[in-house]
Amino acid sequence: MSDFTEANREYFDKLATSYTGRFADASRMLASQTVQHRNWISERWTDTEAGKSKEIRMLEYACGPGVVSMSLAPFVTQIIGVDISDNMVAEFNRNASSLGLADKAIGYKADLLAENPAAQEIESACANLDMVTISMALHHFENPSTALKRLAERLNKSGVCYIIDLVAHTDAHGHAHEQHKDDFAEAAHTIKTHGFSSEDMQRFFEGAGLTGFKYEVLSEPLTFSTEERSFSKTVFVARAQRA
Template sequence: MSDFTEANRKYFDNLAATYKGRFADASRMLASQTVQHRNWISERWTDTEAGKNKEVKMLEYACGPGVVSMSLAPFVTQIIGIDVSDNMIAEFNQNASSLGLANKVVGYKADLLAENAPAQEIESACANLDMVTVSMALHHFEHPDTAIKRLTERLNKGGVCYIIDLVAHADAHGHEHEKHKHEFAQAAHTIKTHGFSCEDMRGLFEGAGLTGFKYEVLPEPLTFNMEERSFSKTVFVARAQRA
Protein backbone atom coordinates (compact mmCIF):
# COMPACT_ATOMS: atom_id res chain seq x y z
CA MET A 1 0.00 0.00 0.00
CA SER A 2 1.49 3.35 -1.05
CA ASP A 3 1.84 6.28 1.37
CA PHE A 4 -0.97 8.07 -0.47
CA THR A 5 -3.30 5.07 -0.18
CA GLU A 6 -2.38 4.73 3.49
CA ALA A 7 -3.37 8.38 4.05
CA ASN A 8 -6.75 7.59 2.50
CA ARG A 9 -7.13 4.49 4.65
CA LYS A 10 -6.55 6.45 7.85
CA TYR A 11 -8.86 9.29 6.81
CA PHE A 12 -11.77 7.02 5.91
CA ASP A 13 -11.24 4.79 8.94
CA ASN A 14 -11.80 7.91 11.06
CA LEU A 15 -14.73 9.10 8.95
CA ALA A 16 -16.64 5.80 8.86
CA ALA A 17 -18.53 6.16 12.14
CA THR A 18 -20.05 9.53 11.19
CA TYR A 19 -20.31 9.06 7.42
CA LYS A 20 -23.96 7.98 7.36
CA GLY A 21 -25.16 11.05 9.24
CA ARG A 22 -22.89 13.61 7.60
CA PHE A 23 -23.58 12.47 4.06
CA ALA A 24 -27.18 11.30 4.36
CA ASP A 25 -28.55 13.74 1.75
CA ALA A 26 -25.72 13.05 -0.66
CA SER A 27 -26.14 9.31 -0.27
CA ARG A 28 -29.86 9.48 -0.98
CA MET A 29 -29.24 11.50 -4.12
CA LEU A 30 -26.53 9.15 -5.40
CA ALA A 31 -28.70 6.10 -4.75
CA SER A 32 -31.70 7.67 -6.48
CA GLN A 33 -29.73 8.80 -9.52
CA THR A 34 -28.04 5.41 -9.86
CA VAL A 35 -31.37 3.59 -9.92
CA GLN A 36 -32.81 6.15 -12.36
CA HIS A 37 -29.79 5.62 -14.64
CA ARG A 38 -29.83 1.84 -14.35
CA ASN A 39 -30.75 1.11 -17.96
CA TRP A 40 -28.44 3.93 -19.09
CA ILE A 41 -25.59 2.16 -17.29
CA SER A 42 -26.25 -1.36 -18.58
CA GLU A 43 -28.91 -3.55 -20.15
CA ARG A 44 -27.85 -6.59 -18.10
CA TRP A 45 -29.94 -6.84 -14.93
CA THR A 46 -31.88 -9.71 -13.39
CA ASP A 47 -35.19 -8.13 -14.48
CA THR A 48 -34.18 -7.43 -18.11
CA GLU A 49 -34.07 -9.71 -21.13
CA ALA A 50 -30.27 -9.48 -21.28
CA GLY A 51 -29.81 -10.61 -17.69
CA LYS A 52 -32.90 -12.65 -16.85
CA ASN A 53 -32.08 -16.06 -15.33
CA LYS A 54 -28.33 -15.27 -15.56
CA GLU A 55 -25.62 -14.39 -13.09
CA VAL A 56 -25.09 -10.64 -12.81
CA LYS A 57 -21.98 -9.97 -10.72
CA MET A 58 -20.90 -6.52 -9.58
CA LEU A 59 -17.90 -5.01 -7.80
CA GLU A 60 -18.03 -1.69 -5.99
CA TYR A 61 -14.43 -0.58 -5.53
CA ALA A 62 -13.56 1.93 -2.79
CA CYS A 63 -17.07 1.06 -1.71
CA GLY A 64 -17.30 2.94 1.58
CA PRO A 65 -20.69 2.12 3.14
CA GLY A 66 -21.96 0.83 -0.22
CA VAL A 67 -24.42 3.44 -1.44
CA VAL A 68 -24.37 2.17 -5.03
CA SER A 69 -24.26 -1.48 -3.99
CA MET A 70 -27.31 -1.26 -1.76
CA SER A 71 -29.31 0.62 -4.39
CA LEU A 72 -28.53 -1.87 -7.18
CA ALA A 73 -28.69 -5.04 -5.08
CA PRO A 74 -32.27 -5.91 -6.15
CA PHE A 75 -31.15 -6.12 -9.79
CA VAL A 76 -28.00 -8.27 -9.52
CA THR A 77 -27.17 -11.73 -8.17
CA GLN A 78 -23.89 -10.96 -6.38
CA ILE A 79 -22.07 -7.84 -5.15
CA ILE A 80 -18.54 -7.58 -3.79
CA GLY A 81 -17.46 -4.44 -1.97
CA ILE A 82 -13.74 -3.67 -1.67
CA ASP A 83 -12.18 -0.86 0.35
CA VAL A 84 -8.80 -0.20 1.97
CA SER A 85 -10.56 0.95 5.17
CA ASP A 86 -11.47 -1.69 7.76
CA ASN A 87 -14.09 0.59 9.28
CA MET A 88 -15.76 1.34 5.96
CA ILE A 89 -15.95 -2.39 5.18
CA ALA A 90 -17.56 -2.91 8.59
CA GLU A 91 -20.15 -0.26 7.67
CA PHE A 92 -20.67 -1.88 4.26
CA ASN A 93 -21.31 -5.32 5.73
CA GLN A 94 -23.53 -3.92 8.49
CA ASN A 95 -25.63 -2.07 5.91
CA ALA A 96 -25.96 -5.23 3.81
CA SER A 97 -27.00 -7.21 6.88
CA SER A 98 -29.55 -4.64 8.08
CA LEU A 99 -31.16 -4.64 4.62
CA GLY A 100 -31.34 -8.43 4.50
CA LEU A 101 -28.75 -8.60 1.71
CA ALA A 102 -25.93 -10.47 3.44
CA ASN A 103 -26.63 -13.56 1.32
CA LYS A 104 -25.47 -11.78 -1.85
CA VAL A 105 -23.60 -8.64 -0.75
CA VAL A 106 -20.24 -8.96 1.03
CA GLY A 107 -17.34 -6.61 1.60
CA TYR A 108 -13.61 -7.25 2.00
CA LYS A 109 -10.69 -5.07 2.98
CA ALA A 110 -8.19 -5.11 0.11
CA ASP A 111 -6.17 -2.95 -2.26
CA LEU A 112 -6.71 -4.25 -5.79
CA LEU A 113 -4.38 -1.56 -7.16
CA ALA A 114 -1.33 -2.61 -5.14
CA GLU A 115 1.54 -4.46 -6.77
CA ASN A 116 0.98 -7.51 -4.60
CA ALA A 117 -2.01 -9.67 -5.54
CA PRO A 118 -4.81 -9.90 -2.96
CA ALA A 119 -5.65 -13.12 -1.13
CA GLN A 120 -6.94 -15.87 -3.41
CA GLU A 121 -10.45 -15.66 -1.94
CA ILE A 122 -10.66 -11.97 -2.82
CA GLU A 123 -8.99 -12.43 -6.20
CA SER A 124 -11.57 -15.07 -7.13
CA ALA A 125 -14.47 -12.98 -5.84
CA CYS A 126 -13.37 -10.00 -7.94
CA ALA A 127 -13.06 -11.86 -11.25
CA ASN A 128 -15.52 -12.37 -14.12
CA LEU A 129 -17.51 -9.23 -13.37
CA ASP A 130 -20.47 -7.83 -15.27
CA MET A 131 -20.05 -4.41 -13.70
CA VAL A 132 -17.49 -2.48 -11.70
CA THR A 133 -18.35 0.85 -10.12
CA VAL A 134 -16.42 3.57 -8.30
CA SER A 135 -18.61 6.15 -6.59
CA MET A 136 -17.22 9.47 -5.34
CA ALA A 137 -13.76 7.95 -4.89
CA LEU A 138 -11.86 8.25 -8.17
CA HIS A 139 -10.60 11.71 -7.19
CA HIS A 140 -8.90 10.02 -4.21
CA PHE A 141 -6.95 7.58 -6.42
CA GLU A 142 -3.25 8.26 -6.84
CA HIS A 143 -3.29 7.00 -10.44
CA PRO A 144 -6.84 7.05 -11.87
CA ASP A 145 -5.68 5.78 -15.27
CA THR A 146 -4.01 2.72 -13.79
CA ALA A 147 -7.05 2.10 -11.59
CA ILE A 148 -9.47 2.09 -14.52
CA LYS A 149 -7.21 -0.26 -16.50
CA ARG A 150 -6.82 -2.76 -13.67
CA LEU A 151 -10.49 -2.77 -12.80
CA THR A 152 -11.43 -3.15 -16.47
CA GLU A 153 -9.29 -6.29 -16.68
CA ARG A 154 -11.71 -7.94 -14.23
CA LEU A 155 -14.74 -7.37 -16.45
CA ASN A 156 -16.32 -9.97 -18.68
CA LYS A 157 -16.72 -9.10 -22.35
CA GLY A 158 -19.48 -6.50 -22.47
CA GLY A 159 -19.05 -5.73 -18.78
CA VAL A 160 -19.58 -2.11 -17.72
CA CYS A 161 -17.43 0.35 -15.80
CA TYR A 162 -19.62 2.95 -14.05
CA ILE A 163 -18.12 6.04 -12.42
CA ILE A 164 -19.73 8.76 -10.29
CA ASP A 165 -17.52 11.69 -9.35
CA LEU A 166 -17.07 15.45 -9.25
CA VAL A 167 -17.12 17.57 -12.39
CA ALA A 168 -13.88 19.48 -12.94
CA HIS A 169 -14.30 23.25 -12.92
CA ALA A 170 -11.31 25.56 -13.00
CA ASP A 171 -10.27 28.78 -14.67
CA ALA A 172 -6.85 29.36 -16.15
CA HIS A 173 -5.46 30.22 -12.72
CA GLY A 174 -6.83 27.12 -11.02
CA HIS A 175 -9.03 29.11 -8.64
CA GLU A 176 -11.64 26.39 -8.43
CA HIS A 177 -8.96 23.94 -7.36
CA GLU A 178 -8.01 26.21 -4.46
CA LYS A 179 -11.67 26.54 -3.48
CA HIS A 180 -12.00 22.77 -3.61
CA LYS A 181 -8.98 22.35 -1.32
CA HIS A 182 -10.46 24.82 1.15
CA GLU A 183 -13.88 23.15 1.21
CA PHE A 184 -12.38 19.71 1.74
CA ALA A 185 -9.64 20.94 4.06
CA GLN A 186 -9.62 17.85 6.28
CA ALA A 187 -9.42 15.54 3.27
CA ALA A 188 -7.12 17.67 1.08
CA HIS A 189 -4.12 15.40 1.64
CA THR A 190 -6.13 12.43 0.33
CA ILE A 191 -7.37 14.08 -2.90
CA LYS A 192 -5.32 13.64 -6.05
CA THR A 193 -7.59 15.04 -8.79
CA HIS A 194 -10.05 17.91 -8.41
CA GLY A 195 -12.79 16.47 -10.59
CA PHE A 196 -13.01 15.07 -14.12
CA SER A 197 -14.34 16.59 -17.32
CA CYS A 198 -16.10 14.65 -20.06
CA GLU A 199 -12.87 14.53 -22.03
CA ASP A 200 -10.92 13.41 -18.96
CA MET A 201 -13.24 10.43 -18.53
CA ARG A 202 -13.30 9.66 -22.23
CA GLY A 203 -9.51 9.48 -22.17
CA LEU A 204 -9.43 7.28 -19.08
CA PHE A 205 -11.96 4.85 -20.53
CA GLU A 206 -10.42 4.74 -23.99
CA GLY A 207 -6.99 4.23 -22.42
CA ALA A 208 -8.39 1.12 -20.74
CA GLY A 209 -9.81 -0.18 -24.02
CA LEU A 210 -13.43 0.54 -23.11
CA THR A 211 -16.05 1.48 -25.68
CA GLY A 212 -19.60 2.84 -25.71
CA PHE A 213 -18.64 5.88 -23.64
CA LYS A 214 -21.42 8.00 -22.10
CA TYR A 215 -21.11 10.95 -19.70
CA GLU A 216 -23.88 12.97 -18.11
CA VAL A 217 -23.84 15.80 -15.58
CA LEU A 218 -26.49 15.22 -12.93
CA PRO A 219 -29.13 17.95 -12.62
CA GLU A 220 -29.06 17.97 -8.82
CA PRO A 221 -25.86 19.03 -7.02
CA LEU A 222 -24.38 16.91 -4.28
CA THR A 223 -24.50 18.53 -0.83
CA PHE A 224 -21.67 17.98 1.63
CA ASN A 225 -21.80 18.74 5.34
CA MET A 226 -18.26 19.29 6.56
CA GLU A 227 -17.25 20.76 9.90
CA GLU A 228 -20.59 22.54 10.44
CA ARG A 229 -20.45 23.92 6.88
CA SER A 230 -22.49 22.90 3.89
CA PHE A 231 -21.56 23.32 0.23
CA SER A 232 -22.60 21.78 -3.05
CA LYS A 233 -20.70 20.21 -5.92
CA THR A 234 -21.70 19.27 -9.45
CA VAL A 235 -21.49 15.54 -10.09
CA PHE A 236 -21.36 13.41 -13.23
CA VAL A 237 -22.03 9.81 -14.12
CA ALA A 238 -20.02 8.05 -16.82
CA ARG A 239 -20.01 4.55 -18.25
CA ALA A 240 -18.25 2.47 -20.87
CA GLN A 241 -17.93 -1.24 -21.53
CA ARG A 242 -15.31 -3.85 -22.30
CA ALA A 243 -15.24 -4.74 -25.98
Protein backbone atom coordinates in the same frame (compact mmCIF):
# COMPACT_ATOMS: atom_id res chain seq x y z
CA MET B 1 0.76 0.48 0.12
CA SER B 2 2.06 3.95 -0.80
CA ASP B 3 2.13 6.81 1.71
CA PHE B 4 -0.74 8.49 -0.16
CA THR B 5 -2.87 5.34 -0.09
CA GLU B 6 -2.08 4.88 3.59
CA ALA B 7 -3.22 8.46 4.27
CA ASN B 8 -6.55 7.61 2.62
CA ARG B 9 -6.86 4.40 4.63
CA GLU B 10 -6.28 6.24 7.90
CA TYR B 11 -8.69 9.05 7.03
CA PHE B 12 -11.56 6.77 6.01
CA ASP B 13 -10.99 4.44 8.94
CA LYS B 14 -11.64 7.43 11.24
CA LEU B 15 -14.59 8.65 9.18
CA ALA B 16 -16.38 5.31 8.79
CA THR B 17 -18.69 5.28 11.81
CA SER B 18 -19.90 8.87 11.22
CA TYR B 19 -20.05 8.65 7.42
CA THR B 20 -23.71 7.64 7.09
CA GLY B 21 -24.91 10.48 9.30
CA ARG B 22 -22.62 13.15 7.89
CA PHE B 23 -23.32 12.38 4.25
CA ALA B 24 -26.94 11.22 4.43
CA ASP B 25 -28.26 13.75 1.89
CA ALA B 26 -25.40 13.11 -0.53
CA SER B 27 -25.83 9.34 -0.20
CA ARG B 28 -29.55 9.56 -0.95
CA MET B 29 -28.83 11.59 -4.08
CA LEU B 30 -26.15 9.16 -5.32
CA ALA B 31 -28.44 6.18 -4.76
CA SER B 32 -31.39 7.88 -6.45
CA GLN B 33 -29.41 9.02 -9.49
CA THR B 34 -27.86 5.58 -9.89
CA VAL B 35 -31.23 3.87 -9.95
CA GLN B 36 -32.61 6.51 -12.33
CA HIS B 37 -29.66 5.92 -14.68
CA ARG B 38 -29.80 2.14 -14.41
CA ASN B 39 -30.75 1.48 -18.04
CA TRP B 40 -28.33 4.21 -19.17
CA ILE B 41 -25.57 2.30 -17.39
CA SER B 42 -26.39 -1.16 -18.75
CA GLU B 43 -29.17 -3.18 -20.32
CA ARG B 44 -28.22 -6.28 -18.32
CA TRP B 45 -30.14 -6.52 -15.04
CA THR B 46 -32.08 -9.34 -13.46
CA ASP B 47 -35.38 -7.70 -14.45
CA THR B 48 -34.51 -6.97 -18.11
CA GLU B 49 -34.65 -9.17 -21.17
CA ALA B 50 -30.86 -9.00 -21.61
CA GLY B 51 -30.15 -10.10 -18.04
CA LYS B 52 -33.09 -12.23 -17.02
CA SER B 53 -32.12 -15.64 -15.59
CA LYS B 54 -28.41 -14.73 -15.81
CA GLU B 55 -25.84 -14.28 -13.09
CA ILE B 56 -24.92 -10.60 -12.79
CA ARG B 57 -21.91 -9.95 -10.57
CA MET B 58 -20.95 -6.47 -9.45
CA LEU B 59 -17.90 -4.99 -7.71
CA GLU B 60 -18.03 -1.66 -5.91
CA TYR B 61 -14.41 -0.60 -5.45
CA ALA B 62 -13.55 1.86 -2.68
CA CYS B 63 -17.01 0.85 -1.57
CA GLY B 64 -17.29 2.72 1.71
CA PRO B 65 -20.68 1.86 3.25
CA GLY B 66 -21.93 0.62 -0.14
CA VAL B 67 -24.30 3.38 -1.27
CA VAL B 68 -24.32 2.29 -4.93
CA SER B 69 -24.22 -1.41 -4.06
CA MET B 70 -27.27 -1.28 -1.85
CA SER B 71 -29.23 0.76 -4.40
CA LEU B 72 -28.52 -1.72 -7.21
CA ALA B 73 -28.86 -4.86 -5.10
CA PRO B 74 -32.38 -5.73 -6.36
CA PHE B 75 -31.10 -5.89 -9.94
CA VAL B 76 -27.96 -8.06 -9.59
CA THR B 77 -27.25 -11.53 -8.24
CA GLN B 78 -23.99 -10.91 -6.35
CA ILE B 79 -22.19 -7.84 -4.99
CA ILE B 80 -18.59 -7.62 -3.84
CA GLY B 81 -17.50 -4.53 -1.93
CA VAL B 82 -13.77 -3.83 -1.62
CA ASP B 83 -12.11 -1.04 0.35
CA ILE B 84 -8.69 -0.40 1.86
CA SER B 85 -10.33 0.68 5.13
CA ASP B 86 -11.23 -2.04 7.64
CA ASN B 87 -13.87 0.17 9.21
CA MET B 88 -15.52 1.02 5.90
CA VAL B 89 -15.71 -2.68 5.04
CA ALA B 90 -17.35 -3.26 8.42
CA GLU B 91 -19.92 -0.57 7.58
CA PHE B 92 -20.55 -2.17 4.18
CA ASN B 93 -21.19 -5.58 5.75
CA ARG B 94 -23.30 -4.08 8.52
CA ASN B 95 -25.49 -2.27 5.98
CA ALA B 96 -25.84 -5.40 3.84
CA SER B 97 -26.92 -7.38 6.91
CA SER B 98 -29.43 -4.77 8.08
CA LEU B 99 -31.04 -4.72 4.62
CA GLY B 100 -31.27 -8.50 4.46
CA LEU B 101 -28.58 -8.70 1.77
CA ALA B 102 -25.92 -10.69 3.62
CA ASP B 103 -26.45 -13.67 1.29
CA LYS B 104 -25.89 -11.46 -1.77
CA ALA B 105 -23.38 -8.78 -0.74
CA ILE B 106 -20.05 -9.17 1.05
CA GLY B 107 -17.24 -6.70 1.67
CA TYR B 108 -13.51 -7.38 1.81
CA LYS B 109 -10.52 -5.31 2.84
CA ALA B 110 -8.02 -5.27 -0.04
CA ASP B 111 -6.03 -2.99 -2.33
CA LEU B 112 -6.75 -4.28 -5.83
CA LEU B 113 -4.49 -1.59 -7.29
CA ALA B 114 -1.35 -2.76 -5.47
CA GLU B 115 1.39 -4.62 -7.31
CA ASN B 116 0.95 -7.70 -5.15
CA PRO B 117 -2.29 -9.66 -5.68
CA ALA B 118 -4.88 -9.86 -2.95
CA ALA B 119 -5.68 -13.09 -1.13
CA GLN B 120 -6.90 -15.87 -3.41
CA GLU B 121 -10.45 -15.69 -2.02
CA ILE B 122 -10.65 -12.00 -2.89
CA GLU B 123 -9.01 -12.40 -6.30
CA SER B 124 -11.50 -15.12 -7.18
CA ALA B 125 -14.45 -13.03 -5.98
CA CYS B 126 -13.27 -10.02 -7.99
CA ALA B 127 -12.91 -11.81 -11.34
CA ASN B 128 -15.40 -12.37 -14.18
CA LEU B 129 -17.47 -9.32 -13.27
CA ASP B 130 -20.40 -7.82 -15.12
CA MET B 131 -20.00 -4.42 -13.53
CA VAL B 132 -17.41 -2.37 -11.67
CA THR B 133 -18.46 0.86 -10.02
CA ILE B 134 -16.55 3.61 -8.20
CA SER B 135 -18.67 6.22 -6.43
CA MET B 136 -17.14 9.51 -5.24
CA ALA B 137 -13.74 7.90 -4.78
CA LEU B 138 -11.82 8.27 -8.05
CA HIS B 139 -10.55 11.71 -7.03
CA HIS B 140 -8.83 9.99 -4.08
CA PHE B 141 -6.92 7.57 -6.33
CA GLU B 142 -3.21 8.16 -6.81
CA ASN B 143 -3.38 7.18 -10.48
CA PRO B 144 -6.95 7.05 -11.85
CA SER B 145 -5.86 5.93 -15.32
CA THR B 146 -3.95 2.92 -14.01
CA ALA B 147 -6.79 2.12 -11.62
CA LEU B 148 -9.35 1.88 -14.39
CA LYS B 149 -7.04 -0.29 -16.50
CA ARG B 150 -6.59 -2.79 -13.67
CA LEU B 151 -10.27 -2.86 -12.76
CA ALA B 152 -11.39 -3.16 -16.39
CA GLU B 153 -9.31 -6.33 -16.70
CA ARG B 154 -11.71 -7.94 -14.22
CA LEU B 155 -14.76 -7.38 -16.42
CA ASN B 156 -16.42 -10.02 -18.57
CA LYS B 157 -17.03 -9.28 -22.22
CA SER B 158 -19.58 -6.42 -22.39
CA GLY B 159 -19.05 -5.80 -18.67
CA VAL B 160 -19.61 -2.18 -17.64
CA CYS B 161 -17.56 0.31 -15.65
CA TYR B 162 -19.70 2.99 -13.98
CA ILE B 163 -18.21 6.08 -12.31
CA ILE B 164 -19.77 8.88 -10.25
CA ASP B 165 -17.47 11.73 -9.26
CA LEU B 166 -16.85 15.47 -9.16
CA VAL B 167 -16.90 17.59 -12.30
CA ALA B 168 -13.62 19.40 -12.90
CA HIS B 169 -13.67 23.19 -12.71
CA THR B 170 -11.00 24.89 -14.80
CA ASP B 171 -9.21 28.20 -14.59
CA ALA B 172 -8.48 30.57 -17.49
CA HIS B 173 -5.59 28.34 -18.56
CA GLY B 174 -7.69 25.18 -18.63
CA HIS B 175 -6.14 23.72 -15.47
CA ALA B 176 -8.46 21.75 -13.20
CA HIS B 177 -8.78 22.98 -9.64
CA GLU B 178 -11.04 22.68 -6.63
CA GLN B 179 -13.50 25.57 -6.82
CA HIS B 180 -13.79 26.00 -3.06
CA LYS B 181 -10.75 24.35 -1.53
CA ASP B 182 -11.95 24.83 2.06
CA ASP B 183 -15.01 22.63 1.45
CA PHE B 184 -12.93 19.48 1.88
CA ALA B 185 -10.15 20.97 3.99
CA GLU B 186 -9.99 18.05 6.42
CA ALA B 187 -9.62 15.59 3.52
CA ALA B 188 -7.33 17.73 1.34
CA HIS B 189 -4.31 15.51 1.99
CA THR B 190 -6.23 12.50 0.60
CA ILE B 191 -7.42 14.12 -2.66
CA LYS B 192 -5.30 13.65 -5.77
CA THR B 193 -7.45 15.11 -8.56
CA HIS B 194 -9.94 17.97 -8.25
CA GLY B 195 -12.61 16.57 -10.52
CA PHE B 196 -12.75 15.09 -14.03
CA SER B 197 -13.98 16.36 -17.37
CA SER B 198 -15.66 14.35 -20.10
CA GLU B 199 -12.35 14.35 -21.97
CA ASP B 200 -10.54 13.00 -18.89
CA MET B 201 -12.96 10.14 -18.47
CA GLN B 202 -13.04 9.23 -22.14
CA ARG B 203 -9.25 9.08 -22.15
CA PHE B 204 -9.20 6.88 -19.05
CA PHE B 205 -11.82 4.49 -20.42
CA GLU B 206 -10.23 4.22 -23.85
CA GLY B 207 -6.85 3.61 -22.20
CA ALA B 208 -8.48 0.75 -20.30
CA GLY B 209 -9.78 -0.77 -23.55
CA LEU B 210 -13.39 0.17 -22.89
CA THR B 211 -15.89 1.39 -25.49
CA GLY B 212 -19.42 2.82 -25.63
CA PHE B 213 -18.41 5.85 -23.57
CA LYS B 214 -21.13 8.06 -22.08
CA TYR B 215 -20.78 11.04 -19.71
CA GLU B 216 -23.52 13.16 -18.18
CA VAL B 217 -23.31 16.09 -15.79
CA LEU B 218 -26.15 15.77 -13.28
CA SER B 219 -28.48 18.72 -12.84
CA GLU B 220 -29.07 17.81 -9.19
CA PRO B 221 -26.13 18.97 -7.04
CA LEU B 222 -24.48 16.82 -4.43
CA THR B 223 -25.08 18.57 -1.09
CA PHE B 224 -22.89 18.23 1.98
CA SER B 225 -23.72 19.57 5.44
CA THR B 226 -21.48 20.15 8.42
CA GLU B 227 -22.17 21.76 11.78
CA GLU B 228 -20.84 25.05 10.42
CA ARG B 229 -22.22 25.20 6.86
CA SER B 230 -23.65 23.46 3.82
CA PHE B 231 -22.19 23.41 0.33
CA SER B 232 -22.87 21.73 -2.99
CA LYS B 233 -20.79 20.14 -5.73
CA THR B 234 -21.54 19.33 -9.34
CA VAL B 235 -21.10 15.66 -10.18
CA PHE B 236 -21.15 13.49 -13.28
CA VAL B 237 -21.93 9.91 -14.16
CA ALA B 238 -19.88 8.08 -16.78
CA ARG B 239 -19.88 4.59 -18.20
CA ALA B 240 -18.10 2.42 -20.77
CA GLN B 241 -17.91 -1.31 -21.41
CA ARG B 242 -15.45 -4.00 -22.31
CA ALA B 243 -15.56 -4.90 -26.00
